[in-house]
Amino acid sequence: MRIRRPAWGNQFYPTDPDKARGMWEGFFERCEKPRIAEPIRAIQIPHAGWTYSGQAAAEAYKQLEDRNLNTVVMIGPQHHVPVRHMQVFPEGIWESPIGNLKVDDELAARFLEFNDAFEADIPAHAAEHSLEVQIPPLVMVLPDVKIVPILTAPYQPKHPRILSEALAEIVGTRLDVLVLISTDLYHGESYEACRTTDSRTIELVQAMDAKGLESALSNGSAAACGGDGLAALLYAAQKLGIKRAHLLAACNSNDVTGQRGGYVVGYSAFAFV
Secondary structure (H helix, E strand, O other), X not given: OOEEOOOOEOOOEOOOHHHHHHHHHHHHHOOOOOOOOOOOOEEEEOOOOHHHHHHHHHHHHHOOOOOOOOEEEEEEEOOOOOOOOEEEOOOOEEOOOOOOEEEOHHHHHHHHHHOOOEEEOHHHHOOOOOOHHHHHHHHHHOOOOEEEXXXXXXXXXXXXXXXXXXXXXXXXXXXXXXXXXXXXXXXXXXXXXXXXXXXXXXXXXXXXXXXXXXXXXXXXXXXXXXXXXXXXXXXXXOOOOOOOEEEEEEEEHHHHHOXXXXXXXXXXXXXXX
């Protein structure tokens, strides 16, 4: 059995189990959004270091507690390996300081069979953090859930549509399968540009405007490092039974640290019902 071991411990999050669990317990205690009554079909969460984006992510993860979910299809961007295909982790276990999650190999195989844009690629996952940082909070709220980890390649024009079609066919209206989109928003040196750009990105997601989001990402008026996955979700929304996007959190790293100036990254969290 393949084992995907953590690569970013003590950089993006603590490896000590008590410290890691304690961070999420604290985030969950500080969550403010009321419980969403409807079934949640998808969430969007950030993937920065927990100190910076953990509280925003917690607002989405908290909504998943005690829900009857069998599998989470996890989609995040590839930051480190210059591949041209979407990278599916086909089988095995993902380890974390808090607990481990098993890959849903049957559902993973369906993505691999769907289109040759998807390839089984375990090595490409080894150094990527966008999905790794999601395993511990998933273990906290859904300890028995299975996962299908998928990384999107540096932008390939056809991939958002292919991914959306795969989600529509493979996930469809199955209420026991959740789609998780891992993405941060603006990256850059301007706090004001971050606020302006993130506001546009969030506006388009709330409107579930897939074409508008792709266009805005292309011309720079919106920003999301996991934009392919986010656009794919919006394209597939109707066939996934999604009617609304609930904004749960919006902030940036300068807001969290209280500093202004220097490098800043934007975060959002959504639940799609």
